[in-house]
Amino acid sequence: MSYPPPNYYQIMGVSPDASEDSIKKAYRKLALKYHPDRNNGNLEAQEKFKRLQQANSIISDPEKREEYDLEKVLYQIALDRLLEERKAWRKDHPFGFIAKPQYNTDGTPNLFTWDCAIPGEKNTVWEGGLYKLKMMFQHGYPSTPPECRFEPPLIHPNVEPSGTVCFSFLDMNENPEHTFTIRQLLSDIQELLNNPNPACIVNAEAFDTYNNRRDELLDYLKYKQQTRTTFDGRIDSQVEPIGFIDGKPIWPRVIEKVKSPARLFFDDDNFAYQTGDSNLVDMIHEMDKAENYKRVLKFLERYTAT
Numbered sequence: 285m286s287y288p289p290p291n292y293y294q295i296m297g298v299s300p301d302a303s304e305d306s307i308k309k310a311y312r313k314l315a316l317k318y319h320p321d322r323n324n325g326n327l328e329a330q331e332k333f334k335r336l337q338q339a340n341s342i343i344s345d346p347e348k349r350e351e352y353d354l355e356k357v358l359y360q361i362a363l364d365r366l367l368e369e370r371k372a373w374r375k376d377h378p379f380g381f382i383a384k385p386q387y388n389t390d391g392t393p394n395l396f397t398w399d400c401a402i403p404g405e406k407n408t409v410w411e412g413g414l415y416k417l418k419m420m421f422q423h424g425y426p427s428t429p430p431e432c433r434f435e436p437p438l439i440h441p442n443v444e445p446s447g448t449v450c451f452s453f454l455d456m457n458e459n460p461e462h463t464f465t466i467r468q469l470l471s472d473i474q475e476l477l478n479n480p481n482p483a484c485i486v487n488a489e490a491f492d493t494y495n496n497r498r499d500e501l502l503d504y505l506k507y508k509q510q511t512r513t514t515f516d517g518r519i520d521s522q523v524e525p526i527g528f529i530d531g532k533p534i535w536p537r538v539i540e541k542v543k544s545p546a547r548l549f550f551d552d553d554n555f556a557y558q559t560g561d562s563n564l565v566d567m568i569h570e571m572d573k574a575e576n577y578k579r580v581l582k583f584l585e586r587y588t589a590t
Contacts (some may be wrong), residue, residue, distance in 0.1 A: 287396045287423075288363070289356050292339035300353070304344070309488060311340045358423040365426050366395040369466050380414070382432040383466050398430075402470055408478040417449075417473065419466065441480040441491035449473060450484045495508045 293300050298310050314336050316322070323329035343349045366385075370393075373383055380403035385393040398419040404410030415438060421430040437447035444450060485491050 294344050295339040307344055343398050362423050362425040381470055402474045410477045429464050439486050439490045444486045450486045
């Protein structure tokens with residue numbers, strides 16, 4: 285169902301506690317008014333008739349109406365919770381982490397889809413990286429977990445080729461009383477990166493690489509880290525191995541002078557309109573000068589041109 289659910293009662297011109305007879309009368313009246321046979325060529329009337337039919341198909345059916353009413357309640361619970369979490373995150377959040385809702389075309393925030401980023405934990409192979417993650421929430425949140433998907437996907441035993449994260453605490457069957465927070469989810473995923481869950485292996489090749497060919501993973505991560513410069517994935521989509529030896533991918537090494545992605549994540553040109561966002565304050569303080577960002581882009585231009 286879309287976010288927010290359509291207001292079918294408003295479309296029908298009845299109250300949420302309207303009786304079945306009242307709904308039937310309202311439908312007959314509006315259907316006669318907007319029927320295509322009486323509004324030939326009137327696109328607005330045709331669209332209203334289409335919405336009217338959709339609304340009537342839901343609230344005239346007792347079972348569908350009950351499900352719809354519950355969906356509206358769950359939507360409001362999730363919306364209120366996400367509003368609270370956004371306010372709390374903007375006030376205080378773990379250093380280096382990023383979490384913010386996407387925006388609709390009309391400029392309003394879409395609180396059910398968040399762009400996030402997780403810094404690699406110190407003293408692990410992930411250190412120095414900032415790993416972009418999308419969270420997609422359902423109406424059942426916070427009882428129902430969001431879908432968490434790395435974009436672009438990471439090579440990790442608990443990350444599907446699509447980028448979707450698999451970890452046991454997202455399984456509601458295992459812990460039906462659990463509720464979730466964005467802050468805790470991001471922290472748990474950071475921990476999962478360096479400590480894969482053996483009960484949730486969804487990428488066998490990554491599992492083999494992680495256990496038996498760690499040097500390849502290190503080369504891969506180094507290159508991914510040092511080219512992860514923007515939030516839109518333009519650079520990441522260009523990353524490919526430069527060759528293979530005995531079937532094993534060889535990842536290009538980037539000059540050591542280029543700084544870590546945590547210092548290259550934002551640049552003035554691409555993100556000037558977001559400088560007032562308190563989510564970015566700690567990241568802005570960690571940025572290097574624009575020359576470092578440009579140096580990475582020049583390197584990638586040379587690499588991808590070959």
